[in-house]
Amino acid sequence: MLRACFRNAHPLVVASRSARLNAFGFRACSTHAASYTTTRNDTPDKAYTHTKPRAHTNSKTNLKMGKNNKKKAAPPPESLFHIVHPSSSSSSRAIVDTHTHLASTFEAYRHKYPSGQYTTVYDFVKGLYAPAGVEAMVDVWCEAPVRPIWKEFADAALANEQRAEKWGGVEYWFVMGVHPHEARLYDDAVEADILEAMTHPRCVGWGEIGLDYHYDNSPRPVQQAVFARQLKHAVRLGKPLTIHTREADEDTERILKEEVPREHRIHIHCFTDSPAFAQRLLDWFPNLYIGITGVITYTSNTDTSTAVRNMFPSLPSPSTSTSTATNGASEDEDKKLRILLETDAPYMVPAPIYTSAPFVDGEGKGKKLPLCHSGMVPWTAEFVAGLLTPSPSSASASASGSEAATLQEGAEAPSKAAATTQGENGGGAEKEARGGWDAARVMRVARANARVVYGV
Ligand SMILES: [Zn+2]
Numbered sequence: 001m002l003r004a005c006f007r008n009a010h011p012l013v014v015a016s017r018s019a020r021l022n023a024f025g026f027r028a029c030s031t032h033a034a035s036y037t038t039t040r041n042d043t044p045d046k047a048y049t050h051t052k053p054r055a056h057t058n059s060k061t062n063l064k065m066g067k068n069n070k071k072k073a074a075p076p077p078e079s080l081f082h083i084v085h086p087s088s089s090s091s092s093r094a095i096v097d098t099h100t101h102l103a104s105t106f107e108a109y110r111h112k113y114p115s116g117q118y119t120t121v122y123d124f125v126k127g128l129y130a131p132a133g134v135e136a137m138v139d140v141w142c143e144a145p146v147r148p149i150w151k152e153f154a155d156a157a158l159a160n161e162q163r164a165e166k167w168g169g170v171e172y173w174f175v176m177g178v179h180p181h182e183a184r185l186y187d188d189a190v191e192a193d194i195l196e197a198m199t200h201p202r203c204v205g206w207g208e209i210g211l212d213y214h215y216d217n218s219p220r221p222v223q224q225a226v227f228a229r230q231l232k233h234a235v236r237l238g239k240p241l242t243i244h245t246r247e248a249d250e251d252t253e254r255i256l257k258e259e260v261p262r263e264h265r266i267h268i269h270c271f272t273d274s275p276a277f278a279q280r281l282l283d284w285f286p287n288l289y290i291g292i293t294g295v296i297t298y299t300s301n302t303d304t305s306t307a308v309r310n311m312f313p314s315l316p317s318p319s320t321s322t323s324t325a326t327n328g329a330s331e332d333e334d335k336k337l338r339i340l341l342e343t344d345a346p347y348m349v350p351a352p353i354y355t356s357a358p359f360v361d362g363e364g365k366g367k368k369l370p371l372c373h374s375g376m377v378p379w380t381a382e383f384v385a386g387l388l389t390p391s392p393s394s395a396s397a398s399a400s401g402s403e404a405a406t407l408q409e410g411a412e413a414p415s416k417a418a419a420t421t422q423g424e425n426g427g428g429a430e431k432e433a434r435g436g437w438d439a440a441r442v443m444r445v446a447r448a449n450a451r452v453v454y455g456v
C-alpha cells in the first residue's frame with residue numbers, strides 16, 4: 001500500500017557517492033513524501049504514524065522528523081536486520097511474504113545505509129532474506145508508468161540455478177497493476193505493459209489495485225473506473241487479485257461484487273478497515289483472504305485484530321477472557337484462519353520485534369529499525385497467534401508490542417516494556433505452543449493460504 005517512487009532506479013548499479021541519488025533513482029514524490037499517518041474516526045487520538053524513508057528531505061519533513069528541527073539520529077547498526085525469529089531459520093524456510101515492495105525496500109536500505117554491505121538487490125535478498133528463512137515472496141509493482149526493471153528481477157528467477165545464484169534460493173514472484181494513488185496515470189500504454197507482464201512465468205497476480213479514499217491522490221471516479229477496468233482484465237485472464245482498499249469500504253465491495261466472480265482468488269492486502277467489511281467480503285468470496293502486515297501490532301489499529309478474531313466466533317473477547325482457552329490444533333480450525341502474511345515492506349516493522357534480545361539489552365537497545373523486510377514476518381505471526389490464544393501472557397505480549405509500537409513515530413528507546421516480556425514471550429515457538437496457536441502454526445496456515453491464492 002505504500003511505496004517509494006523511484007521509476008528510474010537501477011538497483012543493480014553500485015552507486016558512487018556523488019552519483020548515488022541518480023543511480024538509485026530517488027526522487028521527491030509529492031504524493032508520498034509526507035509521513036504516513038492514519039487517524040481513525042473512532043480513535044482520533046491514536047493515529048499510527050510511519051515515517052516514510054525519503055530521498056529528498058525538505059524543511060517541512062525535517063520539522064516533522066524531530067523536535068526543534070534537530071539533526072536526525074544515525075540509524076541503528078545494520079547488523080540488527082539480521083535478527084531471526086525462533087520460529088524460522090534458513091533451513092526451515094517458513095516465511096512466505098505475500099506482499100512486499102522489494103525495490104523500494106532495497107532503495108530505502110541504500111538511502112539509510114549509503115555505505116551498507118549490500119550493493120545489489122540480489123545480495124540484499126541473499127544476505128538478509130534467505131538466512132531469515134524466507135521461502136518465497138510476492139513482489140509488487142504498482143507504478144504508472146510501469147518500470148521496465150521488473151523484467152530483470154523476474155527473469156532472474158526463471159531457472160532453478162538462477163534462483164539459487166541470484167536470489168539465494170528465495171522464490172521470487174510478482175504481481176503488477178496500477179495503485180489507486182496513480183489511477184489518473186493509467187492509460188492504454190500502461191495497460192499494454194501490464195498485459196505483457198501478465199504473461200511472464202513468475203507473474204502470479206494483478207495488483208495492487210483498488211480504492212484509497214484516505215489520500216484521494218486520484219479523483220474517486222477515476223479510481224473507480226481504473227479499478228473496474230483492471231478487474232475486468234484480471235478476471236478475463238484468471239489472475240489472482242491483490243486489492244488495496246482504504247476507507248472506501250462500500251465502493252470497494254460494490255465494485256468487487258460487480259466485476260469479480262465469487263470463486264475468484266483475492267488478497268485484500270494490509271487490511272485496516274472495519275471488521276464488518278472484512279467479514280462481508282469473506283462471506284461473499286470463498287477464496288478471499290485478508291492480508292496481515294505489521295500494522296496489526298500497532299496500538300492505534302484494533303480493527304485488524306478484531307477482523308482476525310472474528311474468524312473464530314467461539315473465542316472469548318479479550319476484555320472478558322480470564323481463561324487459557326485455546327482452539328484445537330485441527331485442520332478445521334486452521335481453515336478458519338483466512339489470512340495471508342505480508343510485510344508491505346519497506347515501512348511497517350512489526351512492533352514485537354522490539355521485545356527481542358538485541359533491542360532489550362543488546363546493540364539495538366534504544367533503537368528502532370528504519371525499514372522492514374520479509375524476514376520480519378514471524379513477529380506478525382506471533383502477534384496473530386497471541387490473538388487466538390487468549391491468556392494472561394498473550395495479553396502482556398500485546399501490551400508489550402503496543403508499547404513498542406508507539407515508538408514507530410519517535411526515535412527513542414523501546415527497552416522498558418520490551419524487557420518485561422522478553423523472558424516470558426521471546427523464548428520461541430516451544431513456549432508459544434500451548435496446544436493452540438503459535439507463530440509457526442500461523443505461518444504454516446498462511447503459507448498454505450498463499451498457495452491457494454497465488455499458487456506460490
Ligand atoms: Zn497497498
Ligand SMILES: [Zn+2]
Pocket residue numbers: 001002003099101140208344
Ligand atoms: Zn503495497
